[in-house]
Amino acid sequence: MPCVPLLGLPLPSPVCDSMETITTATSNLQALPRSCSPIPRTQRGRMKLLGAVLLAVGLLSTAAWGEQHPWPDDPSQTCFFRMLSSLDSEFCRGDLEMIYPELGGVGCTYIPKCHQYRQRISREWGSPRVRYPQAEKNKKYVLMLVDPDAPSRANPKNRFWRHWLVTDIPGADLKSGDIKGHVLTDYVRPTPPPRSGYHRYQLRLYEQPAHEAIALSPEERISLGAWEMENFVEQFRLGSPVASTQFLTKYYED
Known part of the structure; x- marks a missing residue:
């Protein structure tokens, strides 16, 4: 069966392999089903390293966003109005x-x-x-x-x-x-x-x-x-x- 992510569309082998790497790095997620064609060991290692780096950058960016929002006037920020005593x-x-x-x-x-x-x-x-x-x-x-x-x-x-x-x-x-x-x-x-x-x-x-x-x-x-x-x-x-x-x-x- 082809490698099928959540959107239900087939992906080429390199992309599919990098998705597997990200899934492996986040052990609480299930591995995606795949039957991608094999690629050279060296290229697989590079793709895994790239996937891990991208995952780490994404997690760090998310943490920074939560602690220091660059737009304090973003209307999506919840603002509570407290009634008087x-x-x-x-x-x-x-x-x-x-x-x-x-x-x-x-x-x-x-x-x-x-x-x-x-x-x-x-x-x-x-x-x-x-x-x-x-x-x-x-x-x-x-x-x-x-x-x-x-x-x-x-x-x-x-x-x-x-x-x-x-x-x-x-x-x-x-x-x-x-x-x-x-x-x-x-x-x-x-x-x-x-x-x-x-x-x-x-x-x-x-x-x-x-x-x-x-x-x-x-x-x-x-x-x-x-x-x-x-x-x-x-x-x-x-x-x-x-x-x-x-x-x-x-x-x-x-």
């Missing part, structure tokens, strides 16, 4: 959606380190898309993104660090996720300091009282950090958030 997840209320186009929804999650997501959210990506399906079209809203853990959660002496503040957002825009309003603070990317642990980035949505003109004081405009958010909310009678969500991330090299 029960204590932090309680902040997420009202189905407020926070979506980075390059990443997806980040509400109530830790930003994973894989695919350089932590680095990109701190250095590359612009403001997220915000959507609130329950928004009322005839009302306006105030949106803010703050970090209550500046410079760290253990010592938040500069809370609340203001990363984004937008007022006069029409409810129709919130329902569609296309935010338009009066920007009091331009979006500032989350940039946790090195070795400061995880920071919470809290997105808060308030219903804006009718005919209320909201503005920052000159002192508030100068500094983003140590913002007295509670006083701001009380001053403009914003009340409690109608919806809120947050994600946690830390310095991308930690």
Whole structure:
């Protein structure tokens, strides 16, 4: 019978012989059936040596691939998103959606380190898309993104660090996720300091009282950090958030 590999096609004698060599080198495999014509002893020795070398190179390449993937952003690499702990997840209320186009929804999650997501959210990506399906079209809203853990959660002496503040957002825009309003603070990317642990980035949505003109004081405009958010909310009678969500991330090299 001719030498027949797995694909069911006959092979010439040299190829068939080298396949036998590889099979012999991997003793846990069964030898392939063969009735190849004999070839000189010297040529058989060379073919066996070549087959063994190729097998060794293949095994070494496979091992190196598993330990050091040259393309860390290969979409085939599995990347797990971990949900927040029960204590932090309680902040997420009202189905407020926070979506980075390059990443997806980040509400109530830790930003994973894989695919350089932590680095990109701190250095590359612009403001997220915000959507609130329950928004009322005839009302306006105030949106803010703050970090209550500046410079760290253990010592938040500069809370609340203001990363984004937008007022006069029409409810129709919130329902569609296309935010338009009066920007009091331009979006500032989350940039946790090195070795400061995880920071919470809290997105808060308030219903804006009718005919209320909201503005920052000159002192508030100068500094983003140590913002007295509670006083701001009380001053403009914003009340409690109608919806809120947050994600946690830390310095991308930690």
